[in-house]
Amino acid sequence: xxxxxxxxxxxxxxxxxxxxxxxxxxxxxxxxxxxxxxxxxxxxxxxxxxxxxxxxxxxxxxxxxxxxxxxxxxxxxxxxxxxxxxxxxxxxxxxxxxxxxxxxxxxxxxxxxxxxxxxxxxxxxxxxxxxxxxxxxxxxxxxxxxxxxxxxxxxxxxxxxxxxxxxxxxxxxxxxxxxxxxxxxxxxxxxxxxxxxxxxxxxxxxxxxxxxxxxxxxxxxxxxxxxxxxxxxxxxxxxxxxxxxxxxxxxxxxxxxx
Amino acid sequence: xxxxxxxxxxxxxxxxxxxxxxxxxxxxxxxxxxxxxxxxxxxxxxxxxxxxxxxxxxxxxxxxxxxxxxxxxxxxxxxxxxxxxxxxxxxxxxxxxxxxxxxxxxxxxxxxxxxxxxxxxxxxxxxxxxxxxxxxxxxxxxxxxxxxxxxxxxxxxxxxxxxxxxxxxxxxxxxxxxxxxxxxxxxxxxxxxxxxxxxxxxxxxxxxxxxxxxxxxxxxxxxxxxxxxxxxxxxxxxxxxxxxxxxxxxxxxxxxxxxxxxxxxxxxxxxxxxxxxxxxxxxxxxxxxxxxxxxxxxxxxxxxxxxxxxxxxxxxxxxxxxxxxxxxxxxxxxxx
Numbered sequence: 216x217x218x219x220x221x222x223x224x225x226x227x228x229x230x231x232x233x234x235x236x237x238x239x240x241x242x243x244x245x246x247x248x249x250x251x252x253x254x255x256x257x258x259x260x261x262x263x264x265x266x267x268x269x270x271x272x273x274x275x276x277x278x279x280x281x282x283x284x285x286x287x288x289x290x291x292x293x294x295x296x297x298x299x300x301x302x303x304x305x306x307x308x309x310x311x312x313x314x315x316x317x318x319x320x321x322x323x324x325x326x327x328x329x330x331x332x333x334x335x336x337x338x339x340x341x342x343x344x345x346x347x348x349x350x351x352x353x354x355x356x357x358x359x360x361x362x363x364x365x366x367x368x369x370x371x372x373x374x375x376x377x378x379x380x381x382x383x384x385x386x387x388x389x390x391x392x393x394x395x396x397x398x399x400x401x402x403x404x405x406x407x408x409x410x411x412x413x414x415x416x417x418x419x420x421x422x423x424x425x426x427x428x429x430x431x432x433x434x435x436x437x438x439x440x441x442x443x444x445x446x447x448x449x450x451x452x453x454x455x456x457x458x459x460x461x462x463x464x465x466x467x468x469x470x471x472x473x
Numbered sequence: 474x475x476x477x478x479x480x481x482x483x484x485x486x487x488x489x490x491x492x493x494x495x496x497x498x499x500x501x502x503x504x505x506x507x508x509x510x511x512x513x514x515x516x517x518x519x520x521x522x523x524x525x526x527x528x529x530x531x532x533x534x535x536x537x538x539x540x541x542x543x544x545x546x547x548x549x550x551x552x553x554x555x556x557x558x559x560x561x562x563x564x565x566x567x568x569x570x571x572x573x574x575x576x577x578x579x580x581x582x583x584x585x586x587x588x589x590x591x592x593x594x595x596x597x598x599x600x601x602x603x604x605x606x607x608x609x610x611x612x613x614x615x616x617x618x619x620x621x622x623x624x625x626x627x628x629x630x631x632x633x634x635x636x637x638x639x640x641x642x643x644x645x646x647x648x649x650x651x652x653x654x655x656x657x658x659x660x661x662x663x664x665x666x667x668x669x670x671x672x673x674x675x676x677x678x679x680x681x682x683x684x685x686x687x688x689x690x691x692x693x694x695x696x697x698x699x700x701x702x703x704x705x706x707x708x709x710x711x712x713x714x715x716x717x718x719x720x721x722x723x724x725x726x727x728x729x730x731x732x733x734x735x736x737x738x739x740x741x742x743x744x745x746x747x748x749x750x751x752x753x754x755x756x757x758x759x760x761x762x763x764x765x766x767x768x769x770x771x772x773x774x775x776x777x778x779x780x781x782x783x784x785x786x787x788x789x790x791x792x793x794x795x796x797x798x799x800x801x802x803x804x805x806x807x808x809x
Contacts, residue, residue, distance in 0.1 A: 368564040371529050374552035376578035376643060381586055386577070390568045467568045467623040 249437040257437025261426075272426060276442075279421040283339055284411050287346025291407070292400055294347065295354035300392070302355065303362020304384055313359070320352035325413045337418045342411055349410040350403040361395040362388055394468045397461045404453050408446065480505040480689045481526065481647050485535035488521055489726065495521045496532070497716075497726030501708065503647065504779075506676040506686025506787035508669060510704030510735070511693045513760050517710050517727040519693045523649050526691070528552045539646055542685055554582060557640030561652040563632040565624040571635045572620040575607035576600075578643045610638050614668065630661030634668065641672075641688070650692040654699070662699075669703050670740040676787050686787055697753045701735045702744045705786045706775055707752070708732045709760030715767050730768045731759040732775040737786035 231248075238248045246253065261273045298316075301308040324331075324345050331348070335341035365388055373383045415424025423442055430438040461468065481503040488496040495518040503509055513519050524530040526537050528549040537549040539556065549556065565574050580589075580603060589596045608620050614634045624632050633653055640648050654662040669690065676686035694700050700707050709731030712724050719725075735752060738744055758765055759772045779788055 366562075366564060367529075368558075368560045368562065369566065371527065371552050372558055372560075372564050372639075373581070375527070375554060375556055375558050375645070376639070377554040377582035379581075379586070382581055385586060386581075387566065390566075393568075465568065467625070 246434050246436055249440065253437040254440060257435065257439075258441050261438055261441060272438075273445075275421055276423050276426050277445075279419070280411065280415065280423045283342035283415075283422065284346065284407060286339065287343040287411065288350065288400075288404075288407055290343055291347035291350035292354060292403065295351045295399075296358055296396055298351070299355040299358025300362060300384070300389065302359040303365075303392075304388065309359070312355075316352045316355055319348075320356060324349035324410045328414060328417060331414075332418055341418070342414055345410050345414050346407045350407050353406075354399045354403050357399040358392060358396055361392040361399075365391045394461060394465045397457055397465070401454055401457045404450060404457075408450060412446070478504050480540055481691075482538045482540075483522070483526065483535070484538065486522070486525055486532040486537070487534035487726065488518070488525060488530070488532045494724065494726035496525070497724075497728045499535070499710070499728055501729060501732075503689060503691065504706075504788065505646075505689050506680060507706055508673050508688075508690045508692065508704045510700030510707045511691060511710060512695070512697060512700045512707060512731075512756060513710035513727065514712070515695075517712050517760075519710055520651060522710065523651050523691070523693055525549075526647070527556055527558055527649055541646055554578075554643055555646045557643055557645035557648040559633070559636045559640050559648070559650045559653050561655045563624065563629075563636045565632055565636055565639070567624050570621050570623055571611060571616060571627065571631075572604055572607045574624070574635055575610060575638045575642055576603040578639060579603040579606065582643065607638070607642060610642055611635070614638050628661070629657050630665065633657065633661075633665060637665075637668070644687065646689060648688060648690045650690060652693050652695065655695065666699060666703050667740045670738055673705070673737070673786060674740055680787050697756055698744070698746050698749055700756075701749045701752050702738060702746075704735050705737050705784075705788060706733070707735045707756060708775075709756050709772075711760040713760070713763045713766055717766070730772060731756055732773040734775060734778050734784055734788065 232251070235248045235250050238245045239250055249257065262271060264271055298308075298312060302312050302316075303309070327348070328345070331341050331345045335344050369387065369391070370383055373387050378386065411422075412424035412427070415422040416428040419425040423446060427439050427442050430436075430442075479502045481501075483499055483501040486496055486499040499522060511519050511522070521530065525532045526549060528537070528551045531537075531550050538546050539549050539553075540546045541555060547553075547555070552558075566577065569577060580600070583603075584596060584599060608617075611617060611620050614637070616631060616634055616638070619627055619631050619635075622631075624635070627635070637648075637650075637653075654665055657665065669692070672688045672690070676688055679686045692700070692703060694703075708729055710727050711730045712727040714728055714730050716724050733752070733755070736748070755772065759768055778784060782789075
């Protein structure tokens with residue numbers, strides 16, 4: 216299986232090399248499908264200190280993007296987990312929050328970019344709010360449904376075993392929904408990155424989205440592709456880490472594919 | 474028998490869901506230490522009665538009173554640790570191993586959330602003891618090899634034994650089994666039936682020593698053979714009774730139409746299902762036949778038999794004792 220995975224990546228790289236060679240035979244100066252040599256130059260530009268500012272693009276961009284992403288995810292995921300749990304456990308919270316969340320979950324955060332821009336400016340807060348707004352409704356609904364799926368019999372039994380309401384929530388419900396919470400987080404990493412990159416493309420002066428947009432306009436695809444590859448690698452590492460975390464904290468969970 | 478013999482009393486229980494009348498004037502006194510098998514046609518309200526006893530769905534009218542081993546009584550309005558439950562679907566915690574599943578009740582019962590957070594070292598010591606106790610109990614139920622397995626790694630029979638252990642470790646006043654063996658194969662079912670009879674044998678020994686029997690069990694089952702074999706008393710609940718004589722147009726719900734002693738078996742004793750024929754026919758006639766609405770009082774002669782010393786096992790220890798003497802005539806719906 217591993218060999219097959221390696222072979223498919225090698226096939227992708229081979230196809231790219233073939234396309235690039237064909238393009239460069241027609242136009243040796245082409246930068247839309249850069250050759251590997253050009254790609255190396257692009258990576259060098261991103262990694263080496265900039266002649267004008269003295270900053271390394273990759274460092275400042277990664278720092279800005281990672282800060283926005285992790286703060287946004289922390290707020291969005293933390294809020295979603297707590298809200299989803301409360302909605303699943305308490306009818307009053309359910310009645311108050313389920314209708315508005317169902318509505319908010321349907322609004323693409325990128326469509327509401329102007330609203331965030333007006334309300335929070337272009338500072339980090341705007342990106343954080345956008346990511347949180349983007350992931351919270353969907354994940355909160357997912358957690359809420361996971362809580363509702365905990366069999367009633369299991370809860371009744373907990374009370375017959377002497378559990379208090381708080382213990383039922385903490386020791387039974389939270390543990391039962393943990394795998395689905397982690398699954399939900401895994402599924403929200405991708406959309407969160409989409410929201411952030413889109414927002415950075417429109418109103419940022421640092422970050423991966425900003426750099427990709429700027430270099431795309433200059434047709435410096437030898438910088439753009441490595442940035443995209445880095446985003447893909449980051450997403451893969453995050454997903455892999457969450458899967459490992461899930462195996463670690465939920466060893467009882469039966470694997471049903473990734 | 475002492476005054477604490479009646480461990481559970483269902484007093485005039487009525488239950489309905491909208492226009493759907495389910496239970497009507499159900500009166501049932503359960504003797505401490507007995508295994509009461511509850512049978513009846515599908516949809517007659519057996520599980521509803523069990524839920525009323527459990528406290529998850531308290532009756533619309535009437536009440537369920539539990540008498541604890543210390544003699545205090547309490548109305549069952551919500552689930553509590555005095556009533557254990559084992560469901561057909563096991564309802565084990567999927568995130569805990571067999572041993573942890575059994576030990577979790579001790580944790581809930583003997584510690585609190587703040588205690589476990591703020592006095593962690595003491596909690597660790599207690600935890601070790603709980604796990605040892607759980608492992609011992611699982612060993613007695615022949616699950617020593619499975620203590621570290623998660624529910625999805627065990628067979629249905631093993632899961633059901635863990636579920637029974639989970640309930641038993643709490644030493645509940647009453648253990649409720651809701652069609653516990655319905656999803657199991659014949660061999661596993663028989664094995665678990667023998668496990669219940671082992672508990673019953675312990676009850677008999679305790680009674681002989683003059684101690685209160687530790688296990689009182691109400692088992693809901695579809696299998697009449699199982700009811701007669703495992704139970705020392707069979708109660709039939711049915712909607713087929715002569716409610717028209719009370720001037721009604723519609724059945725007001727199921728009530729108890731059959732309540733009799735059944736033979737007591739030792740765990741290693743092979744049941745003679747052929748000898749169950751008479752009682753099986755009686756139960757079918759009383760509870761399952763929609764054409765038979767007239768139910769004679771001879772079908773509900775449990776307390777009369779106990780008074781006359783015909784009880785076996787736990788009921789034989791003191792024939793005609795206080796439990797029988799104290800019991801009101803209406804308690805089985807006699808006279809209906």
